[in-house]
Amino acid sequence: MNHLLGKIGYQILVLHAHLPYVRHEGYFPPMIEENWLNEAICETYLPLLRSFREMRSTGTNFKITMSFTPPLISMLKDPYLQNNFLKYIEKLIELSEKEKTRTTFDAHLNYLSSYYHERFVETKKLFLELDKDITNGFLEFYQEGNLEIITCTATHGFLPYLESEPSSVRAQISIGRKKHRETWGQDPRGIWLAECGYFKNAEKYLADEGFRYFFVDSHSIINSVPRPKFGVYAPIEIGNGLFAFGRDQKSSSQVWSAKEGYPGDYRYREYYRDIGFDLDYDYIKDYIHPTGIRYNTGIKYHRITGKTAYKEYYQPDWAKEASGLHAEDFLKSRIAQSRQFFEEEGRPAVIVSPYDAELYGHGWYEGPMFLEFLFKKMHFDQNEIISIHPMQALGLIPKIQSVQMEMSSWGEGGYGDVWLNASNEWIYKHILECSISMNELAHKFYNTSNEIEVRILQQMARELLLLQSSDWPFIMKTGTVVGYAVRRIKVHTNLFLELKEMILSKKFDIERIDEIEKEHPIYDSIDYKIFC
Amino acid sequence: METSLKDNSEKKRIYLDPALDKLPEYYDRDIIKVLTKNPKEVFIFWGVSLSTQDKITDFFQCSKEEISYSLKISYQDEAKNHHKRDIALKAFTTSYLLKFDSPVKNLKAELVAFQNEKFYSTLHSASINLPSNQPSKLLDKNWVKREWILEEGVQFIFGNMEGLQPSSQEILVLSNQEKEKLLEEVVSTGSSEIFGVKK
Numbered sequence: 158m159n160h161l162l163g164k165i166g167y168q169i170l171v172l173h174a175h176l177p178y179v180r181h182e183g184y185f186p187p188m189i190e191e192n193w194l195n196e197a198i199c200e201t202y203l204p205l206l207r208s209f210r211e212m213r214s215t216g217t218n219f220k221i222t223m224s225f226t227p228p229l230i231s232m233l234k235d236p237y238l239q240n241n242f243l244k245y246i247e248k249l250i251e252l253s254e255k256e257k258t259r260t261t262f263d264a265h266l267n268y269l270s271s272y273y274h275e276r277f278v279e280t281k282k283l284f285l286e287l288d289k290d291i292t293n294g295f296l297e298f299y300q301e302g303n304l305e306i307i308t309c310t311a312t313h314g315f316l317p318y319l320e321s322e323p324s325s326v327r328a329q330i331s332i333g334r335k336k337h338r339e340t341w342g343q344d345p346r347g348i349w350l351a352e353c354g355y356f357k358n359a360e361k362y363l364a365d366e367g368f369r370y371f372f373v374d375s376h377s378i379i380n381s382v383p384r385p386k387f388g389v390y391a392p393i394e395i396g397n398g399l400f401a402f403g404r405d406q407k408s409s410s411q412v413w414s415a416k417e418g419y420p421g422d423y424r425y426r427e428y429y430r431d432i433g434f435d436l437d438y439d440y441i442k443d444y445i446h447p448t449g450i451r452y453n454t455g456i457k458y459h460r461i462t463g464k465t466a467y468k469e470y471y472q473p474d475w476a477k478e479a480s481g482l483h484a485e486d487f488l489k490s491r492i493a494q495s496r497q498f499f500e501e502e503g504r505p506a507v508i509v510s511p512y513d514a515e516l517y518g519h520g521w522y523e524g525p526m527f528l529e530f531l532f533k534k535m536h537f538d539q540n541e542i543i544s545i546h547p548m549q550a551l552g553l554i555p556k557i558q559s560v561q562m563e564m565s566s567w568g569e570g571g572y573g574d575v576w577l578n579a580s581n582e583w584i585y586k587h588i589l590e591c592s593i594s595m596n597e598l599a600h601k602f603y604n605t606s607n608e609i610e611v612r613i614l615q616q617m618a619r620e621l622l623l624l625q626s627s628d629w630p631f632i633m634k635t636g637t638v639v640g641y642a643v644r645r646i647k648v649h650t651n652l653f654l655e656l657k658e659m660i661l662s663k664k665f666d667i668e669r670i671d672e673i674e675k676e677h678p679i680y681d682s683i684d685y686k687i688f689c
Numbered sequence: 690m691e692t693s694l695k696d697n698s699e700k701k702r703i704y705l706d707p708a709l710d711k712l713p714e715y716y717d718r719d720i721i722k723v724l725t726k727n728p729k730e731v732f733i734f735w736g737v738s739l740s741t742q743d744k745i746t747d748f749f750q751c752s753k754e755e756i757s758y759s760l761k762i763s764y765q766d767e768a769k770n771h772h773k774r775d776i777a778l779k780a781f782t783t784s785y786l787l788k789f790d791s792p793v794k795n796l797k798a799e800l801v802a803f804q805n806e807k808f809y810s811t812l813h814s815a816s817i818n819l820p821s822n823q824p825s826k827l828l829d830k831n832w833v834k835r836e837w838i839l840e841e842g843v844q845f846i847f848g849n850m851e852g853l854q855p856s857s858q859e860i861l862v863l864s865n866q867e868k869e870k871l872l873e874e875v876v877s878t879g880s881s882e883i884f885g886v887k888k
Contacts, residue, residue, distance in 0.1 A: 184702060318724055321815070357818075382825040383846055386832040558832045563820035564725055572727040572820065582732055582784065585724065590716045644704065651709040676703045 164505055166495025166542035167550055168535070169402065170528075171222045171372060171511035173349050174202065175313055177628035178228035178679055182237045186447040190641055194232050195245040198291060199455060201518035202233075203280050204525040206294040209303065212532055219303055219532035220544040223295070223514065224349035226309040227336035228626070230292060231679050234340070239289040246284065249277045249455060252444045256432070256456065259440075265470050266458055272473060273456050292340055299341055305546040307347035308337035311680075315576050315627035317356040317564050318585065322592040324599070325625065326362050328687045332622070332680060334366045347371060347547055351627050352576070353404075353567035364397035370547050371401055372511055377565035378403030385560050390498050390506040392550055394559045402547055404567065407494060408510040411487055412521075419487075420521035423461045424479040426471050428520070430459040457522075480523040484530030488539070495542050507550045508542075511567075580639075581630035587650045588624055594657055595621050599688035602660070612670055613660045614685035617653055619677050621688075624649035652677075721800055721812040728792040728822040733760065734784035735800050735812055745811065749804045756802050758811075760785055764793040792819040827860065830871065838872045845871075 161167075176197055181188040212219050232238050256270035287293045298304040310316065311332035319325045330348070337345045347370045348363060355373050363371065375389050378401065385393050389403035412418050419425075433445050433454040445451050459468035460476070491508055498506035517524030535544060551557070568575035577585070595617060602610055624646065632642035652673055659665060703709065721735040737745075746753055762774040772793075776785065787798075796819065800812040828837055829846050837843060845861050863871065 181704060184704065188704070321722060376822070379824055380821050382821075383827045383829040383832065384825045384837065386829075386834055558829065563818070565820060570727055571822075573725055574727055577724055577726045577732055582734075585722070585732075586716070586720075586734055586736065586783075587712060589720065589722060590718065593718070593720075644710075647712055648703060648709050650712055652703070654713070672703070 161543060161545065161549065161553060164495075164541060164543050165499040166491060166506045166508060167553065168491055168542055168544045169222060169507065169509045169547055169550065170220075170544060171224070171349075171509065172205070172514040172517065173224045173226075173309075173511060174229055174514035175224070175226040175309065175351075176229050176232065176515075177626055178231060178312065178623060178677075180232065180235060180238060180678075182675075188641075189446055189450060189452065190638060191238070191241060192245075192452065194238055195242050196453065196455065197515055197519055198233075198242050198284070199246060199249070199277075199280055200522070201515050201525075202291050203283055203294075204518040205514065205528075206291065207279075207283070208525040208529045209295075209298050211529055213298075213301075213303070215533065217529075217533050217536045218544070219536070220305070220546050220549075221303065221528075222305045222307060222347065222546055224307045224309050224347075225292070225295070225337075225340070226313055226349075226351075227311050227333050228313060228679065230336055230340050233292055234290055235678075236289075242284065243281070243289065246277055246281045248444055250274065250281060252432075252454060253277055253456060269458050269471060269473075270456070296341060305347065305548070306337070306341055306345065307349055308333045308345045309349045310351045311336070312622040312626040313351040313628055314622070314625040315351050315354040315566070315573075315630075316359055317354050317566070317573060318576060318588075319592065319625060320356045320359075322589070322596065323362075324596040324688045325592045325621070326359070327365070328618070328622065329625065330362050330366050330368075331687050332683065334368075336680070352631075353377070353565070354573075354627070355401075355562060355566070356564045357562065360395050360397045360399040363399055369398065369400060370551075371399070372509065373401050373403055373562065374565055374567040374571055375404050375406050376571050377401070377562050378560075380565075381560035381562045383560060385558055387498075387502060387504075387558070389509065390502075391504075391554055392507060392547070392557055393562075394557045395562055396559070400547075400551060400557065401562065402507070402509045402550070404511055405494075405508045408487070408491065408508060409512075411490060412510075412512060412516070419480075419483040419527065420516075420524070421461065422479050422483070423463055424472070424475040425461055426457055426476060426522040427459040427461045427468050428457070428522075430457055430468050432456045432458070476523050477526060480527040481530045484527050484534055487527075487531055488534050488542075492539065492541050504555070505553070507554065575634050576627055576630040578634060580636075581633040584630060584633075584646050587646065591621050591624055591650060591653045594653075595685075595688045598657065598660065599685050603686060603689060609665050609667070609670070610660055611685070612674070613656050613665075615683050616670065616673055616677075617656045617660075618683050618685045618688060619679055620649045620653040620656070620673075623677060623679065624653065649677075719812055721798060721814045723796065723798050723814045723817050725817060725819055726786070728819050729789045731787050731796065731817070731819070732784065733787060733798050733814070736783060737800070737811060741811060745802045745809050748809050749802070749807060751804060756804050758782070759801050759803060760787075761799040761801055762787065762796070763799075764789075764796040766793055767791055769794075789819070792821050794818045833871070833875060835872060835875055838868050838875065 176193055179190045181191060253270055253274035257274055260266035260270045299306045310329040314329040316326055344367055348368050350371050353373050378385055378389050378393060389405050392400045392402045394400055431453040434451050444454055458471055460471040462468045495506045565571055602614055629642040629645050633639050716736055717738050718736055719738045719741050724732045726732050742753060745756060749756060758778045760776040764772055795816050797816050798814040802809040802811050826843050828843050845863055847859050
């Protein structure tokens with residue numbers, strides 16, 4: 158603890174790793190949405206792990222808080238999806254090998270194709286070294302103390318819209334905790350509420366599960382009652398032994414802002430120039446969707462260049478230099494913020510910078526490298542601020558103000574607009590009906606010893622949790638794969654109702670139960686009684 | 690981008706099964722919910738069970754088609770004044786987006802069936818408070834910045850906020866003289882509680 162004293166600022170960097178639960182074994186052609194996991198493993202999770210290893214090897218002290226959502230963990234540990242990734246990376250190795258041959262006409266392109274080939278080979282090697290379960294890689298950093306791993310609601314359910322159904326709120330939080338314990342061997346101290354979705358008195362549910370802290374957006378803290386003296390620069394206590402940490406807007410916009418954020422630098426890799434779209438169909442067809450739908454391969458040869466359709470070749474060294482400069486800029490900004498706060502208030506600033514993990518690597522290719530530079534600079538080049546975990550902040554701050562907060566989120570607008578608008582408001586009557594029914598049936602069949610009834614109730618619980626995922630209304634709002642999100646709502650609702658009818662009528666169809674269980678095999682040890 | 694799916698098996702896989710493509714239009718349950726969209730908007734949706742619909746037609750002694758519905762909304766504004774709104778609903782409406790000029794408190798929605806001059810109260814929602822979208826005017830004396838004290842309209846809590854025990858709180862509006870005194874107190878204290886560091 159001594160090395161933490163005497164600082165003017167404490168940096169809490171949070172990476173929230175999440176993907177919706179997407180698993181469609183046995184469909185041909187495969188569902189295109191299954192590729193999200195492959196892209197994230199290849200471009201975010203393994204590169205982050207490589208960065209952590211690199212920092213460790215150089216003796217860099219770093220502290221990062223990382224949330225792994227239960228759906229993501231379930232997918233990362235699923236043998237079917239692990240083997241999917243293996244095939245994916247092997248295909249990329251093959252494609253990049255072909256590219257090395259194809260691009261001999263241009264020295265720089267040829268260099269880039271070799272660059273990708275090497276990276277993909279390394280990626281496969283790392284994946285196999287981890288026995289195809291990448292959580293193994295993060296576990297060592299959790300155990301060593303560099304990572305503070307926290308959980309999330311069971312299926313990324315947006316709690317403000319489940320508030321009227323306490324059993325569903327309890328289930329989302331409890332199952333999130335259990336999945337964490339099952340995966341990492343210990344209970345989490347913190348939780349990432351999906352979309353930072355908080356409702357007044359949610360902390361009571363969190364306290365019941367032993368949580369100590371969570372995160373909210375800036376305005377949640379700033380608008381709390383009474384007015385918090387230190388704004389987002391200090392955690393606040395909100396009752397039941399829970400603390401909330403508020404997002405710092407300055408550090409957020411330096412990375413997230415489409416206008417001025419680092420990822421828009423012209424030296425960085427252009428996301429939208431991928432050979433999956435650029436190259437001739439006959440050449441690329443074995444590496445895109447079997448139906449012929451083109452999608453990203455991850456092999457991109459161009460840099461952003463400017464606000465222009467014309468793009469120049471990517472120069473990895475330039476990008477590396479840019480990420481180093483941006484890390485320095487980020488650090489300088491945090492030091493300046495801390496100095497100003499310390500001058501004004503006479504105590505160190507706690508600066509909370511949360512991001513979606515997938516921004517680092519997948520969205521912003523150079524993101525993991527930026528983090529490496531940032532923590533190295535923080536460790537070796539200065540001693541005014543230091544990275545910490547949230548629980549350490551609670552020990553370093555002399556007194557913490559108690560306040561009450563109101564409903565909020567980190568979504569656009571700061572409340573519920575993203576998940577409740579003309580594109581998705583129709584889903585809530587179905588979610589509500591299924592949530593109420595689950596509670597009723599959990600009570601009705603609380604003491605059943607009939608194995609089939611138990612199986613049905615467990616599967617109903619799975620369908621309900623998946624129905625409650627905030628991902629589907631989010632997708633409907635953003636307008637990406639809307640058809641898929643709508644389909645998920647319909648399938649989960651209808652399967653739930655079908656199982657409800659089955660258990661009430663006692664007309665058990667074992668084959669159908671088997672089929673539904675195989676379709677959505679998340680949380681195999683779920684206890685439906687959590688919905689009482 | 691959405692996948693196009695082809696399946697040649699006779700039995701449709703779950704995600705290809707057209708039988709799972711249609712959602713129920715109606716659930717036989719009495720329900721009314723108010724969801725907060727943002728500090729100035731709520732989304733209200735409801736459903737009336739068959740048994741309640743029967744009670745309503747019995748009450749009015751007429752068919753379902755002859756009955757109209759309205760939403761009665763009650764709430765308090767920021768000045769704690771009570772307001773009511775009566776919103777006539779078109780036939781078959783099961784949801785409504787309600788807007789306000791500013792965040793309101795104790796918002797309740799009641800679905801009322803009516804015919805001619807007779808009314809039948811059908812469903813009542815729980816009370817909700819819309820979140821504030823600006824910093825609070827309520828200040829804790831122990832956690833106050835100099836520049837806030839002289840702000841117009843601020844009120845002060847004197848009491849123990851730790852652990853959020855409201856019984857020992859008292860909210861006061863200070864006179865200018867009292868504010869000046871508090872300001873002096875805050876300025877003169879000027880202490881730092883940083884462990885190991887003095888300002």
